[in-house]
Amino acid sequence: xxxxxxxxxxxxxxxxxxxxxxxxxxxxxxxxxxxxxxxxxxxxxxxxxxxxxxxxxxxxxxxxxxxxxxxxxxxxxxxxxxxxxxxxxxxxxxxxxxxxxxxxxxxxxxxxxxxxxxxxxxxxxxxxxxxxxxxxxxxxx
Amino acid sequence: xxxxxxxxxxxxxxxxxxxxxxxxxxxxxxxxxxxxxxxxxxxxxxxxxxxxxxxxxxxxxxxxxxxxxxxxxxxxxxxxxxxxxxxxxxxxxxxxxxxxxxxxxxxxxxxxxxxxxxxxxxxxxxxxxxxxxxxxxxxxx
DNA sequence: ACCTGATACATAACATGCTTTTATAAGTGC
DNA sequence: GCACTTATAAAAGCATGTTATGTATCAGGT
Numbered sequence: 001x002x003x004x005x006x007x008x009x010x011x012x013x014x015x016x017x018x019x020x021x022x023x024x025x026x027x028x029x030x031x032x033x034x035x036x037x038x039x040x041x042x043x044x045x046x047x048x049x050x051x052x053x054x055x056x057x058x059x060x061x062x063x064x065x066x067x068x069x070x071x072x073x074x075x076x077x078x079x080x081x082x083x084x085x086x087x088x089x090x091x092x093x094x095x096x097x098x099x100x101x102x103x104x105x106x107x108x109x110x111x112x113x114x115x116x117x118x119x120x121x122x123x124x125x126x127x128x129x130x131x132x133x134x135x136x137x138x139x140x141x
Numbered sequence: 142x143x144x145x146x147x148x149x150x151x152x153x154x155x156x157x158x159x160x161x162x163x164x165x166x167x168x169x170x171x172x173x174x175x176x177x178x179x180x181x182x183x184x185x186x187x188x189x190x191x192x193x194x195x196x197x198x199x200x201x202x203x204x205x206x207x208x209x210x211x212x213x214x215x216x217x218x219x220x221x222x223x224x225x226x227x228x229x230x231x232x233x234x235x236x237x238x239x240x241x242x243x244x245x246x247x248x249x250x251x252x253x254x255x256x257x258x259x260x261x262x263x264x265x266x267x268x269x270x271x272x273x274x275x276x277x278x279x280x281x282x
Numbered sequence: 283a284c285c286t287g288a289t290a291c292a293t294a295a296c297a298t299g300c301t302t303t304t305a306t307a308a309g310t311g312c
Numbered sequence: 313g314c315a316c317t318t319a320t321a322a323a324a325g326c327a328t329g330t331t332a333t334g335t336a337t338c339a340g341g342t
Contacts, residue, residue, distance in 0.1 A: 008259060008271040010252040014165060016274060019281040021162040022180050024155050026201050034328070039163055042156065053290065060167045065329055067292060072327080089290040089337045107152035114151035117280055125276035130149040132273030133157060135266035139258055140160040175299060193319065206300055208320065213299090230309045230318040 027113025029106060033078075036061060037069060041078060041103055044095040049082070051090050078102060168254030169247065174219075177202055178210060182219060182244055185236040192225070193232050219243060 033041070036059055043058060044050060050058075056066035070093050073079035078099035084090040095103075118126055174182070177200055184199060185191060191199070197207035211234050214220035219240035225231035236244075259267060 008267050008274070010255040010259065011248055012278075013270065013274060014248060014251040014255055016277045016281065017158060017161050017165060018179075018183070020158045020277060023281040024158055035159070035163060036328080039159070051290080060163075061328090062330065063291070064293080064331085068328075071292095087290085087338075091291065107155070110155045111151035114155060118149065118151070121276070121280055125279055126149050128273040128276045129154065129280070132269040133149070133153060135262065135269045136157045136161065137153070138266055139262055139270070140157065140164045177300085194317090203301065204319075205302085205321085209299080212320095228309075228318085232319065 023117070024110060024114065027110050029109045032106070033102070036065075037073065037078075038103075038106070040066075040069060041073070041095055041099050044079065044093060045100060045103060049092040049094040051084075051092060055093060073099070164258065165251045165254060168251060173247070174243070175210075177206075178214065178219075179244075179247070181207075181210060181234075182214070182236055182240050185220065185234060186241060186244060190223070190233040190235040193234060196234060214240070 032038075040055055040059055043055070052066050052070060053063055055070075056063045059066065061069075070079060070081055070091070073093075074081055078096060080094050080096055082092045082094060084092055173179075181196055181200055184196070193207050193211060194204055196211075197204045200207065202210070211220065211222055211232070214234075215222055219237060221235050221237055223233045223235060225233050262270075
């Protein structure tokens with residue numbers, strides 16, 4: 001009997017995620033982009049060009065909000081909007097190299113911040129977290 | 142071979158936490174309080190009454206912003222401002238019972254939302270996350 | 283070819299929350 | 313009294329979201 005399966009307490013995990021998020025967020029570069037902006041850029045990097053409405057639905061914001069976000073991203077050079085050859089109505093949003101660079105910089109800064117936190121953590125704890133990481137990624141795909 | 146110890150990729154963990162947080166956040170009730178407001182309330186609940194400048198520094202916002210936030214929290218009955226007996230300049234902010242109740246409601250909602258996500262996760266993944274939970278809590282104390 | 287309705291996006295008007303900046307007032311400690 | 317600290321206040325601006333409405337394009341039937 002390989003141990004009573006440890007039940008995962010959702011409330012506890014929720015609190016832990018909230019706390020972690022707060023801590024990690026403060027390790028962000030100054031003048032950082034918004035949550036939605038970052039999430040959208042990451043999605044564009046991961047999945048390639050997407051339509052506005054797709055993005056809005058995926059990010060859980062309204063279509064006008066995504067239109068405005070795309071305009072800001074374009075203004076800041078982080079994304080481009082192009083038209084779809086097969087449908088004149090749609091706007092395809094694509095991350096630019098500057099956008100990729102920004103994401104890379106963010107990752108570097110946060111990695112350093114987290115690395116500092118990890119120095120106070122035991123190797124066992126770090127290994128446990130590393131082992132759970134793929135599962136966490138599957139939890140919020 | 143018990144596996145080369147998997148190094149924990151800080152960028153991946155940060156991204157996973159951000160995504161999880163986003164998912165949990167979208168399960169929030171409408172008219173939810175701001176990120177900073179929630180984080181501040183949680184801090185007050187966890188650490189007891191704090192002064193304004195402390196809170197501003199801890200939350201990474203400016204002092205005028207924290208003054209405004211405290212006023213909103215007070216207006217909404219979620220926190221109180223009291224004076225410090227030993228220093229007449231100081232304002233101590235304290236969470237009220239209504240504030241605690243709000244936090245509790247938020248946690249309930251999020252926990253339910255998370256529980257729904259967990260139903261789509263394999264038992265193995267859930268066990269991995271459960272095993273890592275104490276480590277995560279130590280990471281963001 | 284032409285209407286019709288659906289679809290994709292933009293725009294307008296508004297609310298919140300945060301930032302800076304600047305000024306003010308009040309308490310503390312020497 | 314003076315310098316410093318703590319907090320408040322108010323103005324101007326930006327970011328981010330909402331709802332409601334407009335506009336352009338497409339797809340299909342006649």
